[in-house]
Amino acid sequence: MDPKRELTSVDLAALVGELDTYEGAKVDKAYLYGDDLVRLKMRDFDRGRVELLLEVGETKRAHTVAPERVPDAPGRPPQFAMMLRNRLSGADFVDVEQYEFDRILEFVFEREDGVTRIIVELFGQGNVAVTNGEYEVIDSLETVRLKSRTVVPGSRYEFPETRTNPLTVSREAFGREMEESDTDVVRTLATQLNFGGLYGEEVCSRAGVEKAMDIADADEAVYDRLYEATERLALDVRNRNFEPRLYLEDDAGDGNDGEAGDGGEGNDDSSSGRVVDVTPFPLEEHAELAADPYDSFLSALDDYFYRLELAEEEEPDPTDQRPDFEEEIAKYERIIEQQEGAIEGFELEAEAMREQAELLYAEYGLVDDILTTVQEARAQDRPWEEIEERFEAGKERGIEAAEAVVDVDGSEGIVTVDLDGDRIDLVAHDGLEQNADRLYTEAKRIAEKKEGALAAIEDTREDLEDAKRRRDQWEADDGDENEEEADAEAEDTDWLSLASVPIRENEPWYDRFRWFHTSDDYLVIGGRNADQNEELVKKYLEPGDKVLHTQAHGGPVTVLKATDPSEASSSDIELPETSIEEAAQFAVSYASVWKDGRYAGDVYAVDSDQVTKTPESGEYLEKGGFAIRGDRTYYDDTPVGVAVGIQCEPYTRVIGGPPSAVEGEAATTIELEPGRYAQADAAKRLYREFRERFADESFVRKIASPDRIQHFMPPGGSRIAEQ
Template sequence: MDPKRELTSVDLAALVGELGTYEGAKVDKAYLYGDDLVRLKMRDFDRGRLELVLEVGETKRAHTVSPERVPDAPGRPPQFAMMLRNRLSGADFVGASQYEFDRILEFVFEREDGLTRIIVELFGQGNVAVTDGEYEVIDCLETVRLKSRTVVPGSRYEFPDTRTNPLTVSREAFEREMDDSDTDVVRTLATQLNFGGLYGEEVCTRAGVEKTMDIDDADEEVYERLYEAIERLALDVRNRNFDPRLYIEGGDEGDADGEANEGTDSNAGRVVDVTPFPLEEHAELAAEPYDTFLSALDDYFFRLELADEEEPDPTDQRPDFEAEVAKYERIIEQQEGAIEGFEEEADATRQKAELLYAEYGLVDDILSTVQEARRQDRPWDEIEQRFEEGRERDIEAAEAVVDVDGSEGVVTIELDGKRIDLVARDGLEQNADRLYTEAKRIAEKKEGALAAIEDTREDLEDAKRRRDRWEADDGDDDEDETADEDDDRDWLSEPSVPIRENEPWFDRFRWFHTSDGYLVIGGRNADQNEELVKKYLEPGDKVLHTQAHGGPVTVLKATDPSEASSSEIELPETSIEEAAQFAVSYSSVWKDGRYAGDVYAVDSGQVTKTPESGEYLEKGGFAIRGDRTYYDDTPVGVAVGIQCEPYTRVIGGPPSAVTDQAATVIELEPGRYAQADAAKRLYRQFRERFADESFVRKIASPDRIQHFMPPGGSRIAEE
């Protein structure tokens, strides 16, 4: 296994307790090594010299180190180090804390002239931000400018949005998170409950639950065992019931009972992990016990650094492209989860605003009652008492009030099972506008996350290109032989289907390849329709659109954007007909439950964004010059399939095009099942068809299937 280079959330939860024993230590000096390692030299009156290192580069850690192991002081201190010295010299260490269950540590230092906070981000790209007592950023190693959050000097530090804390989660919240999942148990614990991979597996092992068990198969007893295992782990962390272990791969087994000495330098293997307590997941590894987690961390990273220095010249070895690709894919998965969370939060906030208007009379009565009482100088306690008396008399307005917070001037009500905070001094319209504004702000966070995910996808594609160039020397013969073998394979019966992923440039649009091999792309919204016409429409392409309102701009590409465009290419009629079926199927025709619609096709040169005099084109709209070719009563038809070669992915489009390109397909027709529900039905059928169910979970989640489904209701054609 690869050595751990980043501390986990569980590690940090254990770490802060031990750091608390150093409260009161004074800071002497601060150092910055390179652009990612901060060292704070301190004096503890009971223990003497104390060294704290904070590293946020490829290795992400925060712990004390033995003075003899600190690196030599760098030359002229950079501006960041000088700023730290100016603010921290002589300051007392007040304490350390973990933000929620995230990989963020906050170190607080106090001096007569005020507080200084050092916030260490041990996730993603990593960062160290220095703020004052009010969280205004003084300086930071990396500036962050996203719509979701900003970390720049002069601004208020913004923590990332909080996620579920598994160490404090209630039983009810635990069950909700599990029920909302569509994958297996261990992945749910790792992502929905934020345990990460290792501790997700550890919880399963301690609970005696099969890790790959599908969440749909987990019953109440399974939930009970898992939650009890989580509670026991949380209790160990809260009570600081630690028994640290440093794990070694290739060393002698049997040290887990404490026979090894702390800090033993073993040449029998290499260090691969360090944990605050023994893990059943590491039962097969040799282990060394330690008295404290801080000393275990110090020794682990010291020995890891020595091992790195002894490694052979990496230029003589194949770079670990798989690890790099896996890292970017993991980041993308996290970013996609954040985007989904923003969508859900924005929808929930808008629904609250709409509920206020739906219950206009009731809400207005509550606000008027509070405002009139305040005008009469009645105290908040008396107002709360009046609502309690009203509930006893079954007054509807009083029954809707669940809390009154006089310190904030907020009344909390419950409508249709949703709790809504009302600013008592404002009217209903102002409270609703505030919620709509908040929903818009959350939606803007999603846009920032989308921009960030595009950057990560570019990094991923760059890693894949470098991997492909490295492997180009393997020759084409093997590739041809593999292709021949793949053509004959029964993918549905394969016990393990190899994953070969590819994220083409057109993946964010609607798309499919015709049975003749031509690419067809369509817009998902007005912005994408605009982009297709402006950026990707070239000579030789065909543009198709439904007569019905609300259809996507559909472009049948004659060439790839990377190739020279040509109007000399004659597109096959079969491809045009499939593109027409695609255009009508992903339009309002399907959404309205109709089975056919009219489509027209024009050459790319007939499409313009310049309207006639006196006319106006909305975003995503375009004007047509010249004659159109009509395809009347084009039938709707969509098939969703799983492709296994040359890439493993979900594909969708007209059945005539998709069927021959996929290992298995399911055809759809307009129906009564909502898009998300229909996607789950397809997901279950695909899992039943493949012997390798884990393959379907990895590449064909319901969300990914939904990506290729038409808008509106659907049903499986054969049902």
């Protein structure tokens, strides 16, 4: 797993509880390193020197560090550091708070001449804002001008919009947040309840709830278990029941069971391995990782980021050593074996469910007698204990229906029957048909899991073949590639004339959709069919994203992503107009507009929160369709335009999309326009043209087959545009 580089909201909630023990310390000096690391040097009368680091760049953290670990003071202090010294020198540290459940810390300092607040934003681009006691911004590392908020000197600091705090949410509000979701349980906890990915999974594990359970399948009992797990976690934070852990992976990427050793305060050499996470208490999600215990979360954070920096400084150049292909191949073979076992299990489980449903119908009279007996008794307010006693008495008299009953669970309203040696749970208040339908539905759900597993195993087999191919290529080259050529910058390399272009393959998660990166490096993805359109809206649409669609019927759902799905989504990101215009051209080019031979069409754009799968009353949405609430921004007469190119750096692959976005990323491109050649025929023409352009024809053959080129072409006829 990749090492953690940003503190979570749960981390900050725990962190505040330890930082406030330093209240009363006096500030000596402030430093700024680069443009994202602030250091405050303080004196605590009980503990002596205190060093506080606030970093808001690629790494986002806030914690104290051992004095011997602070970086050397930079040269001439910049204006921001001078401003901090002028306002904080001799000031008392009086308070630290987390804003709501957001990744924002507010530090408060007091001096005779006034109050200074340092607000540290540990999300998105990151920021440190310095305000007076009335929240008027004195200065900030980054100027923020978004539709939703502004952070500029002279203005009042504006916090982001308040989000749900899962550590204080009521049971009723928790249930409403879950009910309003249209995805699975873990994604709902991560986004709607703002737990983030890791703690969303942790709550599921602690509650014993399947992470991938669709929210539609979750009932009140599931919600109760999840809420209880959330309350226990919140209680640990409020009562400071911390047992900090620093988690490690060994060099092979696998953890070890159990605790690795004693961490304690400032322990640099507690256990070997690569640090990957640090948490205020042990996590079930990390049960397979080696773990160092610590006395305080602050000391664990200090060690974690110190060791992370050391590991990055000492990390060897991967080009100097042979990758462990054998271990990678063995890993994929193990995964395939597990997946094959899971598929077989799904098949058996689904078949067992179907057989149970058929048994109910085969024993229709018997099962109906049992359910009718229970329902009539409950209608007369008979207690469950009495119902169970009646079945026991019936067994003694040899009544067949009573003999089939093996258990009565009044707490769950379940009656378990034995039919031909199969034990089947019946929901007592439902009829036979409803119980059978429930079993058939469950069998269908399990069969769908099998389909997902089949798709996953194909992906793993492709990964396995890729690892074998890379191993064979390495051995054929004998590791004797020209290092200067491999490390050359793309703009300094004449890829077309190279006799041998090194292959660097990458298959991103979005590769099965239509996609491109805008000139501003934002990802745009579009559906290839109704199923993918449906999937994009349901699974990948996040706050801050833009959705674009043509006015004409038959276009792809086009999503301009503000963040990657692995990142925390934010509605505060202001997407550049150039990116929106390129996304609009993408939407119109891969729609029926191109297929009809037209050269322009109208496109509209809306925010993600305007898109819903719930139709207006009396209306119906087809698969892949969606409804829009609110105003639309129109891009009239948007010209079509598609270029297909071959990228050589950082990856070797075919790319395609609006010419303005593709041309800067590819070694060579071919621009298309609507024309008379069928898609497959046009793709072959492009393939031949690319082979003629590259000296290394085998390179084109390996990464840019006609099928792969066709993957990036619009539907309908095309031709090469005249240059």
